[in-house]
Amino acid sequence: MKRIGFVGWRGMVGSVLMNRMKQEHDFSFFYSIFLSTSQIGKVAPYFIKNKQDLVLQSAWDMELLSSLDIIVTCQGSEYTNVIYPQLRKNGWSGYWIDSASCLRMNQNAVIILDPVNQTVIDQGINNGVKTFVGGNCTVSLMLMALGGLFVNDLVEWASVSTYQAASGYGARAIRELLIQMGQVYNIISDSLNDFSVTVLDIEAIISKFSKTNAMLVDCFKKPLIGNILPWIGEEDIVYEGQTQEEWKGQLETNKILNTTRIIPIDSVCVRVCSLRCHSQALFIKLKKNLPLIEIENLIQSHNEWVDVVPNQCDQSLDKLTPLSVSGTLRIAVGRLRKMNIGNKFVTVFTVGDQLLWGAAEPIRRMLMKLL
Numbered sequence: 001m002k003r004i005g006f007v008g009w010r011g012m013v014g015s016v017l018m019n020r021m022k023q024e025h026d027f028s029f030f031y032s033i034f035l036s037t038s039q040i041g042k043v044a045p046y047f048i049k050n051k052q053d054l055v056l057q058s059a060w061d062m063e064l065l066s067s068l069d070i071i072v073t074c075q076g077s078e079y080t081n082v083i084y085p086q087l088r089k090n091g092w093s094g095y096w097i098d099s100a101s102c103l104r105m106n107q108n109a110v111i112i113l114d115p116v117n118q119t120v121i122d123q124g125i126n127n128g129v130k131t132f133v134g135g136n137c138t139v140s141l142m143l144m145a146l147g148g149l150f151v152n153d154l155v156e157w158a159s160v161s162t163y164q165a166a167s168g169y170g171a172r173a174i175r176e177l178l179i180q181m182g183q184v185y186n187i188i189s190d191s192l193n194d195f196s197v198t199v200l201d202i203e204a205i206i207s208k209f210s211k212t213n214a215m216l217v218d219c220f221k222k223p224l225i226g227n228i229l230p231w232i233g234e235e236d237i238v239y240e241g242q243t244q245e246e247w248k249g250q251l252e253t254n255k256i257l258n259t260t261r262i263i264p265i266d267s268v269c270v271r272v273c274s275l276r277c278h279s280q281a282l283f284i285k286l287k288k289n290l291p292l293i294e295i296e297n298l299i300q301s302h303n304e305w306v307d308v309v310p311n312q313c314d315q316s317l318d319k320l321t322p323l324s325v326s327g328t329l330r331i332a333v334g335r336l337r338k339m340n341i342g343n344k345f346v347t348v349f350t351v352g353d354q355l356l357w358g359a360a361e362p363i364r365r366m367l368m369k370l371l
């Protein structure tokens with residue numbers, strides 16, 4: 001029986017991964033060892049009788065790590081950057097499955113999103129690739145949504161506007177947003193019930209408060225509540241005015257699809273107040289003038305999680321929102337229509353759970369494939 005080590009299982013992506021694996025009874029197919037960078041010797045999470053260690057092992061123990069068949073890590077790039085090169089240098093030839101970004105563009109690594117790039121993954125395995133990395137969440141969610149157009153080589157180029165949830169920055173960012181919600185409510189709750197205070201007065205109180213140091217802004221530097229933040233990623237411009245998140249769009253999409261001609265993807269990535277679903281509005285030039293119904297069928301039939309929502313008000317508000325998708329594997333795709341610009345141009349809106357298909361699910365499925 002294969003011995004699998006899990007690192008970073010306690011964090012937000014790690015917890016979502018553990019929950020999914022429990023739901024799918026994955027733990028019965030291998031022996032689990034839970035590793036920790038800080039809680040060594042404490043009690044391990046319990047998932048299955050006789051097929052797991054009950055005590056947390058050290059995530060720094062090179063001898064133990066080298067004895068494992070597969071290491072699954074959601075610990076982040078800092079851990080990967082320290083441990084992964086050492087393991088490989090020591091000759092460890094096990095599989096490394098990682099949710100962090102640092103190895104994605106490594107030429108010995110495949111970015112995993114099996115409903116979209118199963119063939120690339122299979123070729124990688126056959127060619128001896130041992131490193132599999134989850135993609136950027138926005139990219140993975142876009143490809144899950146529009147795989148039907150991308151894999152049929154119908155996309156000439158795409159321009160994307162994203163609406164990214166707080167969860168993309170991590171658990172601390174969700175707390176920060178929730179605290180900001182509470183802080184805003186607390187300063188205006190009396191005024192809300194006093195009809196002598198106008199809504200404009202209330203808005204002015206909030207705006208004034210939001211610009212003070214009293215509002216918690218550790219993660220995002222500026223308030224997210226009542227605001228949007230048009231910069232995602234490190235402070236530096238990565239390439240020709242693109243932020244890090246925007247730069248990944250074209251790069252990772254083309255690596256996932258293993259394209260021979262680069263499909264140009266350009267984005268404006270923006271943080272909004274949703275909790276764990278990333279939304280995206282795309283404006284696509286197709287290579288052919290296809291009837292809308294054919295486009296819809298290609299999108300819908302690409303994978304079992306896509307849900308094409310009719311371009312109607314009630315359906316869109318019901319099924320094409322972060323609230324409706326949150327916590328599910330459903331990839332909602334809607335507002336699909338041809339554009340005034342020309343008959344090869346379509347616009348579409350899509351929503352996906354950033355922690356599921358955007359992070360944990362491709363990792364879980366890759367592990368199961370390697371057993």
Ligand code: HSE
Nearest residue numbers: 136137138164168169
């Ligand atoms: N970078 C993304 C975000 C997270 O900040 O929303 C997932 O890749």
